[in-house]
Amino acid sequence: MGWASPLLAAGATLLVGFVLFSLLGKSPLQAFYVFFVKPVENLYGVGELLLKASPLMLCATGLAAGYRANVWNIGAEGQLTFGAICGGGIALALQDSAGPWLLPLMVVAGALGGMAWAAIPAWLRTRFNASEILVSLMLVYVASLTLSYLVHGPWRDPEGFNFPQSKMFSDVALLPNLLPETRLNVGLLLALAVVGIGWLFMRRSLAGFQMRVAGLAPAAANYAGISAERTVWLGMLIGGATAGIAGVNEAAGPIGQLLPSMSPGYGFAAIIVAFVGRLHPLGVLLASLLMSLLYLGGESAQIGLSLPSAVTGLFQGTLLFFLLATDVFINFRLRLHRRTAPHAATARALTAGEGA
Amino acid sequence: MEHLAALVALTLAAGTPLVFAALGELVTEKSGVLNLGVEGMMLVGAVVSFIVAATTNAPWLGVLAGMLAGAALSLVFALLTLTLMANQVATGLALSLFGVGLSAFVGLDYVSVVIDGIKPLAIAGWSDLPFFGKLLFAHSPFVYLSLGLFALIEWFLFHTRAGLVVRAVGESPESAHAIGYSVIAIRYLAVLFGGACAGLGGAYLAVAYTPLWTEGMTAGRGWIALALVVFATWKPRRVLAGAYLFGAVTLAQFQAQALGVAVPSQLLSMLPYLATIVVLTIISRDAAMIRLNAPASLGRPYHPET
Numbered sequence: 001m002g003w004a005s006p007l008l009a010a011g012a013t014l015l016v017g018f019v020l021f022s023l024l025g026k027s028p029l030q031a032f033y034v035f036f037v038k039p040v041e042n043l044y045g046v047g048e049l050l051l052k053a054s055p056l057m058l059c060a061t062g063l064a065a066g067y068r069a070n071v072w073n074i075g076a077e078g079q080l081t082f083g084a085i086c087g088g089g090i091a092l093a094l095q096d097s098a099g100p101w102l103l104p105l106m107v108v109a110g111a112l113g114g115m116a117w118a119a120i121p122a123w124l125r126t127r128f129n130a131s132e133i134l135v136s137l138m139l140v141y142v143a144s145l146t147l148s149y150l151v152h153g154p155w156r157d158p159e160g161f162n163f164p165q166s167k168m169f170s171d172v173a174l175l176p177n178l179l180p181e182t183r184l185n186v187g188l189l190l191a192l193a194v195v196g197i198g199w200l201f202m203r204r205s206l207a208g209f210q211m212r213v214a215g216l217a218p219a220a221a222n223y224a225g226i227s228a229e230r231t232v233w234l235g236m237l238i239g240g241a242t243a244g245i246a247g248v249n250e251a252a253g254p255i256g257q258l259l260p261s262m263s264p265g266y267g268f269a270a271i272i273v274a275f276v277g278r279l280h281p282l283g284v285l286l287a288s289l290l291m292s293l294l295y296l297g298g299e300s301a302q303i304g305l306s307l308p309s310a311v312t313g314l315f316q317g318t319l320l321f322f323l324l325a326t327d328v329f330i331n332f333r334l335r336l337h338r339r340t341a342p343h344a345a346t347a348r349a350l351t352a353g354e355g356a
Numbered sequence: 357m358e359h360l361a362a363l364v365a366l367t368l369a370a371g372t373p374l375v376f377a378a379l380g381e382l383v384t385e386k387s388g389v390l391n392l393g394v395e396g397m398m399l400v401g402a403v404v405s406f407i408v409a410a411t412t413n414a415p416w417l418g419v420l421a422g423m424l425a426g427a428a429l430s431l432v433f434a435l436l437t438l439t440l441m442a443n444q445v446a447t448g449l450a451l452s453l454f455g456v457g458l459s460a461f462v463g464l465d466y467v468s469v470v471i472d473g474i475k476p477l478a479i480a481g482w483s484d485l486p487f488f489g490k491l492l493f494a495h496s497p498f499v500y501l502s503l504g505l506f507a508l509i510e511w512f513l514f515h516t517r518a519g520l521v522v523r524a525v526g527e528s529p530e531s532a533h534a535i536g537y538s539v540i541a542i543r544y545l546a547v548l549f550g551g552a553c554a555g556l557g558g559a560y561l562a563v564a565y566t567p568l569w570t571e572g573m574t575a576g577r578g579w580i581a582l583a584l585v586v587f588a589t590w591k592p593r594r595v596l597a598g599a600y601l602f603g604a605v606t607l608a609q610f611q612a613q614a615l616g617v618a619v620p621s622q623l624l625s626m627l628p629y630l631a632t633i634v635v636l637t638i639i640s641r642d643a644a645m646i647r648l649n650a651p652a653s654l655g656r657p658y659h660p661e662t
Contacts, residue, residue, distance in 0.1 A: 325436055
């Protein structure tokens with residue numbers, strides 16, 4: 001039944017959209033068309049949908065692995081940014097001596113950069129017991145300020161008319177196009193591969209199994225000798241690596257250089273994608289398409305309906321709320337008459353904590 | 357000396373939004389509920405207070421509206437976590453993400469609007485006193501309000517029966533329930549109080565401190581407030597000290613810029629975030645002390661049938 005709540009939540013979010021559009025004086029049907037259909041009417045639009053879904057599924061796959069183990073990495077946005085800095089730095093440094101090995105090197109550098117950024121909260125958590133939630137989030141601001149410093153200062157394009165941006169990457173540092181007449185690039189294949197590897201890891205590997213046990217039953221995991229420290233490290237590093245790759249994907253893909261901001265909040269949206277996708281790779285895949293459509297719809301609504309594109313963020317939040325609310329009706333059985341059943345109640349109180 | 361008094365005033369002004377948000381969250385957490393949505397509630401409080409202040413020209417009405425907006429948003433959180441027993445961490449995150457989106461959406465038309473914000477006090481005679489005038493009698497009304505709130509919470513939590521009940525609910529909801537208190541109702545009230553305080557902190561930023569509205573203007577203060585509660589080991593007095601410490605760090609960044617220190621502004625802007633990480637790490641290092649001071653049932657859902 002777990003699959004039902006994302007569908008219910010998506011339906012309820014659409015309903016809210018219906019009411020919202022009506023309240024704003026737009027014809028709901030027209031608005032729905034502009035928001036959800038128009039962006040993907042042609043091949044270019046479908047390319048954009050897959051292009052924007054790639055970083056989302058990358059980040060969400062890594063986050064989902066951590067969340068399954070109760071490791072709350074919410075700083076994917078920062079790890080994405082730092083991955084872009086590392087991958088982009090390689091592209092800028094080796095611009096003149098580049099070969100076909102440059103792109104793989106950038107991806108590896110991005111993954112390592114994201115892992116390094118995620119290693120900070122992992123280390124502070126395992127060594128000093130500091131909340132990984134707060135540390136990883138604080139590092140989002142630090143990463144984005146670092147990037148801002150680099151493109152305003154040492155990495156600024158001297159011929160860029162003083163705009164805060166790096167040089168454009170050379171052609172060998174750009175991800176090759178995948179589908180003619182669209183902007184879609186091979187980054188999508190990379191993302192799909194990561195989703196597949198993520199599924200194999202969580203389902204088929206011992207470490208993945210141990211992470212799931214650690215998330216479902218920490219006491220049992222402890223008793224079975226599963227190291228809690230290792231779980232935290234794995235959860236954080238996997239999330240950091242995928243987010244870092246997503247950063248390189250953006251830098252070497254649609255953007256093609258380093259800008260003060262490398263993502264419109266993909267790292268945060270990926271949190272929602274992970275939950276809506278039920279922390280499952282296939283679900284993450286579908287949820288990232290939905291979330292990507294929300295981004296495209298927001299842009300389309302800005303042009304077609306003169307609605308602010310911030311409506312996207314509103315929909316994203318609403319979707320997550322409804323998901324959490326509908327989960328209750330799936331995890332629990334509603335009973336209108338109160339009966340005394342202390343043990344059942346205890347069991348429910350216990351499972352509620354692991355519902356996410 | 358005058359310069360010192362001015363520095364103190366600026367530090368208090370910079371720390372005050374954190375005082376509001378962190379004190380509210382402290383009360384929420386004392387009742388055993390972890391609400392990670394402070395950033396979202398602050399932003400919504402900020403945007404609503406700014407819009408009301410800009411349209412009615414009555415900034416204090418805006419502040420009230422901001423508090424109500426923060427409380428309304430926290431009610432959503434309470435419904436989900438207390439009635440529907442959703443996971444508190446996930447719901448709190450959702451609240452923050454939702455608040456960011458909602459405030460950006462609602463506030464779009466108000467980004468470049470200018471309002472007459474709430475000015476610092478100017479009491480004839482008193483505020484002009486040398487040194488002490490600036491030090492004691494010329495702050496924003498919000499600074500006095502936040503100190504009053506601090507005194508109120510300190511008194512309520514540790515010197516009243518009702519405060520004892522709130523703490524009992526946070527330590528052992530089963531026991532509190534067994535002696536006849538409604539755990540869920542008390543937690544609702546604590547969450548709503550936290551939401552109103554976060555809204556008040558946001559409102560202070562939007563109608564007094566800056567006074568203007570920009571997207572994401574809280575710049576992580578809600579998250580810093582969450583860290584402050586841990587840093588303060590759930591003691592109001594230390595929340596106050598921590599908030600002003602952060603005010604000073606924020607201030608140091610502007611002072612250094614003003615003095616022309618040759619450090620890029622972006623690196624200086626990192627200071628509050630790095631400071632948060634450092635103090636959080638230092639205080640969390642002692643796991644036993646955290647366990648001793650944290651409300652024992654913090655973040656644990658409770659169902660009253662047991």
